[in-house]
Amino acid sequence: MKRNYKVLSLVLLLAFASCSFTTKKFDNPDKDKLLIQIITFVLEQGHFDPIAFDDVFSEDLFKDYIGIIDPVKRYFYESDYKDFEKFKLTIDDQLKATDITFFNVVNERMLKRIEEAKVIYKEVLSEPFDYTKEEYFDTNYENSEFAKNKKQMKERWRQQLKFSTLSNYDDLYETEKLAKAKEESYVMKTDAQIEKEARESTLKSLNIYFEDFIDDQQREDWFAIYVNTIVEEFDPHTYYLAPKSKEDFDERMSGKLEGIGARLQKRMDYIKIVELISGGPAWRSEELEVEDIILKVKQEDEEVPVDIVGMRINDAIKYIKGPKGTKVTLTVKKVDGTIKDITITRDIIEVFDTYAKSSIVEKDDKKFGVINLPAFYVDFQDYKNINAATDVKKEIERLKAEGMEGLVLDLRNNGGGSLPTVVDMAGLFIKDGPIVQVRSTGEAKEVLKDHDKSISWDGPLVILVNELSASASEIMAAAMQDYKRAIVIGSKQTYGKGTVQRVMDLNNMLRSNTSGDLGAIALTTQKYYRINGGSVQLEGVKSDVKVPGRFSYIDVGEKDKANPLPWDEIDAAAYTPWENYFDYDATIKKSEGRMSNNEQMKLIEENAKWLKSKIDETVFSLNYKKYKEKNESNEEESKRFDAILNYKTNLTFESTSYEKSLIASDTTDLKEKRERWHESLSQDIYIEEALNVLEDLKMSYPVKKIASTVKK
8 A cells, every 4th residue: 555645734625623522431541552542432432434443454564563663664674573573463453452563563572673673874884985896776665575594685785875875975076177277286186095085974864864963853753653643544635733843833824934945755765745835945945846756865954865755754854944035955856857956045034925816918919917826825814814815806906906807826736725705706706606625524515605795806716726736726626627717728638636635633522631742633524526526536626728737747636646536426515607798619729739739848748657657666777877968868868858948938927916916015026026926927838828828818808798796
């Protein structure tokens, strides 16, 4: 079973409430057992589709937990696994009895093996690596078995460390070559010296990792991993927030982050960038990209970077985050396989950077507006003034003041957010009616409606999506599609998340708590459905005009996660499709015709396939000559896709008059942010086609059209 490693972020469609469905008394004096007692009760009583604590659950949990704490199989032996197997079908019984024997046995063995690993890696790195030897390393650890003895274990560590050190060796060798090229008299280090320095660098990184993090792990940290594995068996979006993780979650909810402005995810032993926060330091650097893998982290006052491969994500984040103004250097592996050092100055990322923003553009004597919405954000303490729907409405009014004749709502990479906000936002574009249906287990469905009959924008509307448009974005796109209110352009399908979570503070389950902070749980309590009765769960929203993109062939959706809830459907709600002022089907056909013959789109699809082939490569040569040849080949191959980055339209994007007045008196970097955004819009083929569609829609409108009404 695949494991879904998550980052705590506002990419979920969340509801916020305390747990109030029970009066059960919890009073176990053992904190660990108390936590198990509460967690299992909440899962059984509160989850939308609770699974049985039976032998099947036990077997899945067994496999997943071992896979999480030793994903690369460099700690446990085959004999350890066999010792653990006696619990394979009894963990469910232990949980029912608040027995944590399985955890205790595995954790005790894990700590023992960690101490042995410290000896092994130091022995391995005390001996030179032979980079002329013909051997290969497979990074897909699912293909490997547990080591049978210490000799096999040492060999496993040797291959892993040689693979990790190979990039160090290459970096040092290239540095020497550059020094020689700059100064002919420079005496290059010998291969032996370079090889030794590369090993020493890896050794320092491992020492820091084990001494600063592994050795600092408390029992509660290890136990939190076990608890999280239990809850993740229920679905990909149910997860446990240990007290420290809950603090991080609250920090993100407050809208202020201190760091580089990137959301991370752990897959196997790699830390991957899954989102760049608009306006943040990483976003401003224009060097980091989604899907980049961070290999090492170096602080500005340190000489040696820390290797974070195999590190827990919370531990890796500790290295990457830091105070405003400090610099951090990340060694990243790009999707095309190249290795690059990127230095970023940390900053405080405000919620403002994720707010809705708009731009005006003129095309063939017609003015169109573009609104970019990174998230369906909300301040639940001040919903009236701070929420995405209110801000989008304001941007619409500003664009209308500029003479806008058509609107593009860009929801690409928008992972979702607040349910009430998306209902309010959809209401800006229709007279009134249902927006989404929500169902809880054993209860009648609830139809969430827009009751305000006024409309903020009744003109041509295009919605842009991609594979990372999820949750609230999918509700918005689905509702507009069902009403035939907008044409959806983008990926074959969106993310496919059709569930709603409730964040519950577990401390509220206790009448009096003397055990300390128990953390919280994000619990899937509902599923949502389109107004036509269908679900976006797994299937997502299918675009009216399908175009290839960077993620077209990469497994990033709900269907690719572990334990997703199934697709289903319910009865449709009563709704009346939009009374079209345009030929909906003819416009889609014209767009499909343009896209099918577009050379840039063909190149984008080729690039997507190529990137997928690189991701699928798991076997690498440990011979330096072949390693170098492969890297150079990747770099050469990637050059044929330069036209994607160099693409330009003849369109010029500008801020609204309102925003220009803000920029004139702005003391921050708003001007720079907008200039960069406008430049990216002018290079965006998807925006270009969205504007073509708006133009087609505008041309198909009759001369006499009902005037837009302002939503009060």
